Amino acid sequence: MGIKLTILGYNSAIPTAFSHPTSQLLNINERYILIDCGEGTQVQLRRAKIKFSKINHIFISHLHGDHVFGLVGLISTFQLLGRKKELQIFGPVGIEDFIMNQLRHTKAHCNYPLTFHELDHQDPQLIYEDKKILVYTIPLNHRIYCNGYLVKEKAKLRHLKIEEIEKYPEIQRTDYLSLKQGNDFISSSGQVIPNAELTSGASQPESYAFCSDTMYKPELAELLRDVSCMYHEATFMHESQDRAIATGHSTAIEAATIARDANAGSLIIGHFSNRYMDLNPLLEEAQSVFPNTHLPKMLLTLDIKDLVNAGV
Amino acid sequence: MGIKLTILGYNSAIPTAFSHPTSQLLNINERYILIDCGEGTQVQLRRAKIKFSKINHIFISHLHGDHVFGLVGLISTFQLLGRKKELQIFGPVGIEDFIMNQLRHTKAHCNYPLTFHELDHQDPQLIYEDKKILVYTIPLNHRIYCNGYLVKEKAKLRHLKIEEIEKYPEIQRTDYLSLKQGNDFISSSGQVIPNAELTSGASQPESYAFCSDTMYKPELAELLRDVSCMYHEATFMHESQDRAIATGHSTAIEAATIARDANAGSLIIGHFSNRYMDLNPLLEEAQSVFPNTHLPKMLLTLDIKDLVNAGV
Numbered sequence: 001m002g003i004k005l006t007i008l009g010y011n012s013a014i015p016t017a018f019s020h021p022t023s024q025l026l027n028i029n030e031r032y033i034l035i036d037c038g039e040g041t042q043v044q045l046r047r048a049k050i051k052f053s054k055i056n057h058i059f060i061s062h063l064h065g066d067h068v069f070g071l072v073g074l075i076s077t078f079q080l081l082g083r084k085k086e087l088q089i090f091g092p093v094g095i096e097d098f099i100m101n102q103l104r105h106t107k108a109h110c111n112y113p114l115t116f117h118e119l120d121h122q123d124p125q126l127i128y129e130d131k132k133i134l135v136y137t138i139p140l141n142h143r144i145y146c147n148g149y150l151v152k153e154k155a156k157l158r159h160l161k162i163e164e165i166e167k168y169p170e171i172q173r174t175d176y177l178s179l180k181q182g183n184d185f186i187s188s189s190g191q192v193i194p195n196a197e198l199t200s201g202a203s204q205p206e207s208y209a210f211c212s213d214t215m216y217k218p219e220l221a222e223l224l225r226d227v228s229c230m231y232h233e234a235t236f237m238h239e240s241q242d243r244a245i246a247t248g249h250s251t252a253i254e255a256a257t258i259a260r261d262a263n264a265g266s267l268i269i270g271h272f273s274n275r276y277m278d279l280n281p282l283l284e285e286a287q288s289v290f291p292n293t294h295l296p297k298m299l300l301t302l303d304i305k306d307l308v309n310a311g312v
Numbered sequence: 313m314g315i316k317l318t319i320l321g322y323n324s325a326i327p328t329a330f331s332h333p334t335s336q337l338l339n340i341n342e343r344y345i346l347i348d349c350g351e352g353t354q355v356q357l358r359r360a361k362i363k364f365s366k367i368n369h370i371f372i373s374h375l376h377g378d379h380v381f382g383l384v385g386l387i388s389t390f391q392l393l394g395r396k397k398e399l400q401i402f403g404p405v406g407i408e409d410f411i412m413n414q415l416r417h418t419k420a421h422c423n424y425p426l427t428f429h430e431l432d433h434q435d436p437q438l439i440y441e442d443k444k445i446l447v448y449t450i451p452l453n454h455r456i457y458c459n460g461y462l463v464k465e466k467a468k469l470r471h472l473k474i475e476e477i478e479k480y481p482e483i484q485r486t487d488y489l490s491l492k493q494g495n496d497f498i499s500s501s502g503q504v505i506p507n508a509e510l511t512s513g514a515s516q517p518e519s520y521a522f523c524s525d526t527m528y529k530p531e532l533a534e535l536l537r538d539v540s541c542m543y544h545e546a547t548f549m550h551e552s553q554d555r556a557i558a559t560g561h562s563t564a565i566e567a568a569t570i571a572r573d574a575n576a577g578s579l580i581i582g583h584f585s586n587r588y589m590d591l592n593p594l595l596e597e598a599q600s601v602f603p604n605t606h607l608p609k610m611l612l613t614l615d616i617k618d619l620v621n622a623g624v
Contacts, residue, residue, distance in 0.1 A: 014389050017358040039385045040352045046329040065388045065418045073351045076377045077326050098417040105410040106377045107456055144419055 010270035060091030140214035221261035256289035265308035322582035372403030452526035533573035568601035577620035
């Protein structure tokens with residue numbers, strides 16, 4: 001249960017010998033979601049020992065190479081591995097032609113269903129929902145059309161107080177779902193047993209917001225209010241704010257300001273410019289505004305709960 | 313002088329945590345030539361500490377992903393690094409649209425000249441020539457249109473015997489080039505001094521043949537006669553010859569047979585199927601036919617001369 005995050009790459013623009021462009025894997029109640037897919041992502045997935053067959057949904061923020069050049073390779077590898085299950089890809093308008101033209105030229109026509117959901121709206125939208133999770137776009141402010149993604153667990157069920165329930169022989173197992181959903185029990189004689197007597201509160205649903213690439217956009221704080229964990233790009237130190245503005249990026253101070261104003265549970269910063277060999281000054285700058293800020297930990301699977309608790 | 317080879321990747325099809333798809337860099341008299349460009353090639357170039365700005369010519373054998381998915385990333389990185397020099401790309405018809413469509417969607421229009429030479433002929437052709445080198449196509453027999461590349465140093469100049477030359481005061485420095493080219497010296501009085509008295513033989517030009525991907529194609533032996541070093545794919549052990557035929561690939565025995573029949577100076581085998589964890593059986597099989605066979609050495613820059621000498 002809960003959300004687990006594996007960061008596969010967090011560097012900007014130019015891959016170097018020991019850094020990797022943006023990609024992250026979320027495991028939400030055993031649903032595996034890939035967000036962004038820079039060159040080399042499939043190799044990073046291997047190194048993190050993540051089963052390729054578990055990934056059924058890929059969300060691409062924007063069509064800059066460092067977020068998408070690894071996608072065609074991953075799609076081809078799925079095919080070579082004999083995938084049969086549908087793969088759903090969400091991303092900006094153009095992503096389907098971007099991928100399909102490459103598959104055509106490389107004669108790698110997929111033998112599994114490949115479904116594209118092209119996005120072009122300017123407002124936050126619910127773009128994916130199943131029994132357990134919700135995914136919304138987070139419109140960002142970059143040089144080209146770009147969305148972050150807010151991934152949420154659905155409201156969870158209340159916990160049964162079995163000892164209390166056993167005091168009422170009339171309550172059957174078939175009534176349990178209704179109780180978990182918060183309904184009172186009404187006996188055949190019309191007696192109302194309040195739900196609060198029979199159940200205790202549900203666990204808080206967790207949520208994760210991916211925000212890269214973007215200029216400082218203060219409205220994000222309201223949109224992402226109380227998010228459990230926020231990843232926000234911090235390409236530059238604040239002393240290079242002019243460069244951040246010119247290139248459509250944020251500074252570490254700005255990332256932390258969004259997290260603080262959103263009352264986020266925790267913040268991970270990333271997408272650092274290659275100019276920074278030592279990332280600690282970026283971390284310290286962000287922590288001066290939002291103490292529960294973390295640097296990304298490459299290939300390590302983190303429980304969102306632990307990141308939130310680190311700040312409590 | 314001579315040819316130096318750096319292998320950046322030599323695995324087939326699916327990249328794994330510790331293997332890399334095909335790419336090789338040749339340094340011929342300080343001309344840097346990249347052959348094939350699988351996903352992650354730019355990172356391998358970094359690891360091999362090769363200056364990106366030295367690469368002006370890229371040759372792509374065929375449009376299968378494991379030979380070309382890294383090309384757009386490299387082209388984009390050249391742009392981000394502020395390249396101004398022309399980059400020439402040779403490859404099958406379709407390669408220009410394959411790349412340009414990706415650059416269009418990712419808004420990465422090159423600010424340096426990018427010239428494509430699309431190939432569709434079925435016979436060996438001279439496709440590149442400058443003062444010092446020649447590059448020919450090697451038509452291969454794969455599932456899709458595919459060329460290997462034969463890279464040759466031009467015939468070299470003879471070496472001056474300075475002590476002999478000094479016996480003839482009439483010979484000026486301005487006569488040296490003519491002597492190096494093999495001409496006799498004729499004095500003002502009409503006396504002929506034979507070239508052999510004034511110079512010694514030129515070094516043998518070196519040559520390198522890249523042959524991947526291909527089924528066994530015996531005609532290659534004649535085409536590549538006396539090549540200094542041959543790289544030939546050996547995707548399978550000979551016991552899996554049926555699989556090699558079905559997929560348009562060669563076995564280790566077949567690669568070695570081509571090298572033997574061509575009287576090659578040395579052979580490097582590669583493009584191994586991921587099924588082989590231990591490569592030594594492939595090496596031993598090839599050596600049983602052609603003893604001076606080598607496994608590729610990742611990221612190590614080898615002098616072709618040394619590989620040839622290993623077999624002498």
